[in-house]
Amino acid sequence: MSHRMKYWSRVPAFFQAQLKLTQAAKKGLGDDVLAELVVLRASQLNKCAFCIDMHVTNLREAGVEQRRIDLLPAWEEAGDLYSERERAALAFTEAVTVLTEGFVPDAVYERAAAQFDEAELAHLLAVIVAINNWNRVNVTVRQPPGAEL
Template sequence: MTTATGSARLNFHKLAPGIYQALLNAHIAAKKGLGDPVLAELVLIRASQINHCAFCLDMHVKDARKAGVSEERIYLLNAWEEATGHYTAKEQAALALTEAVTVLTDGFVPDAVYERAAAHFDERELAHLIALITTINMWNRINVAIRQPIGGGA
């Protein structure tokens, strides 16, 4: 196992540059299409929390701060359902969808969760939100598999 300052098991971006670039492009397009950098970072942090990806958590917490997310909202994100006064209805819908898409072992994305998100996002935004959730899950899985150390970017 590597430490936070160690090296990854392998250099993914050099060994699979086409996959790396395609995923990066998809991630950038999804985030841009969503349009709200604060919402995007909340989604990215929440999925990374669920997937235990320290590398992505470190990156997206820093990005969230740069986007203006308060420390309190970052700290409470793991308990967003109980901290409802800290997240808008739209953010809550996005976080519920993030959890449902990320934890597919619990079954399919429930209709109620999807409909909740659809009430707050138009179809284009919803497509970008689902794409963003999907790409962060892929990044999380890659970084956890290769044990990408915190701060050890590509």
């Protein structure tokens, strides 16, 4: 597959707004590792090689155990490798990203709401929305892993 266009340089104001959106979303979550796990999982679901590469690197640099990174696609089967808070966030991420049933199921929302206060949950949703936006653009333009935006 070849890179289709250098999208982000063509829309610099949008790129800057997207960066600010992402920073604002993550700021209110207060847990950088959790945010990185969430954005990595969404990127895996969306098959965004550029973002997967970036967020795996970020998790490694944050000192996250490689096993937790490797098993993220199978987080539900990984036992206690992920905390209940992380599992709730990952379930919420998958529901919001895929919308398999056309909506986010009540049970998934309630599981996340039991682990996050309302402000944190709002920021978690904002992080998921922001990464999905990055993914959709990068997948569409076939942004190569490691390439400069």
